[in-house]
Structure formats: C-alpha cells, structure tokens
C-alpha cells in the first residue's frame with residue numbers, strides 16, 4: 001500500500017484534513033488565543049492604572065495670592081495695569097487701591113476704557129461677552145453678575161515694594177495711605 005492510500009478517508013469515517021486547512025485552523029486558534037490574552041491583559045491593566053493614579057495627589061498649582069508688584073514710584077497718579085497678576089493699581093495723591101481685572105462673569109481680563117466725556121472717569125470693558133463696569137468696579141451692563149474684586153495693599157518691610165494680597169478682599173472704599 002502506498003502513502004497516498006493512507007490519506008484516503010475510510011468508508012463512513014472522517015475525511016483527512018488537507019495540510020493547508022490544518023495551517024489555517026492553527027492560525028485561527030492562534031488569533032483567538034492572542035485576543036483572549038490581550039483581553040485579560042487589558043482587564044488587569046486598567047484597575048492597576050486606576051489604583052496607581054489614586055496614589056497621586058490632586059494638587060493644583062495656583063499662582064501666589066500675595067505678591068509684590070514693584071516700588072511705589074511705579075504707581076504714579078492714575079492707574080497701572082499689572083498684567084502678570086491681572087490687577088489694576090490706582091493712585092490718588094497719597095492713597096492707593098487695587099481692583100482685580102478678572103471679569104465676574106467667566107473670568108476674562110477686563111480692559112480699562114476711557115469714557116467719551118473724558119472727565120477723568122473711565123470704565124472697565126470685558127471683551128468676551130460685553131460686560132461693563134464703572135470706575136469703582138460696579139457692574140452695570142452685560143452678563144457679569146457682580147462687581148470687580150478689590151484687594152488689600154501693603155508695603156513690604158524689607159524693600160518698600162507694594163504688595164497685593166488677593167487672599168484679603170477689600171471693601172471698595174478701602175485705601176492704603178502712603179507718605180509722599
């Protein structure tokens with residue numbers, strides 16, 4: 001009997017699977033096995049990543065609330081915008097006060113706008129949604145729900161610079177008096 005005779009199916013038995021079909025079958029099994037391993041790996045990796053994230057603290061790095069803005073000479077009569085801290089410093093002779101430039105609507109930076117009548121008055125305009133504030137920070141138009149914030153000022157004992165303390169909100173009549 002030749003070897004090709006051995007590959008003939010027996011009467012009523014299972015036919016012998018050709019070599020090419022066997023390879024395809026192994027390939028399919030291999031794929032299914034790999035997919036299963038990948039699924040198990042993913043199922044283990046996700047909880048591991050979540051538990052690793054849980055040991056990292058949720059820290060927000062916020063800018064300092066109390067900071068120096070420069071020597072008194074920087075703040076002459078009128079207003080100075082301190083862009084890096086988003087505050088306005090106003091000086092009237094020997095008194096200074098600080099108004100925050102953060103719009104009370106959604107936090108855009110308001111801009112100082114001179115009024116057309118130019119009687120020394122001015123307004124703050126918010127470029128984002130059109131809120132308007134009077135010179136004392138009071139909101140009078142647009143979606144802003146409340147006035148601009150006022151902050152406390154002080155003089156640094158070490159070098160005489162002006163300090164803004166955003167952690168200490170001030171009343172709008174509050175003023176720092178300095179000697180000229």
Ligand code: FES
Pocket residue numbers: 103104105106107108126127128129130131142143144
């Ligand atoms: S953020 Fe100023 S009006 Fe909306």
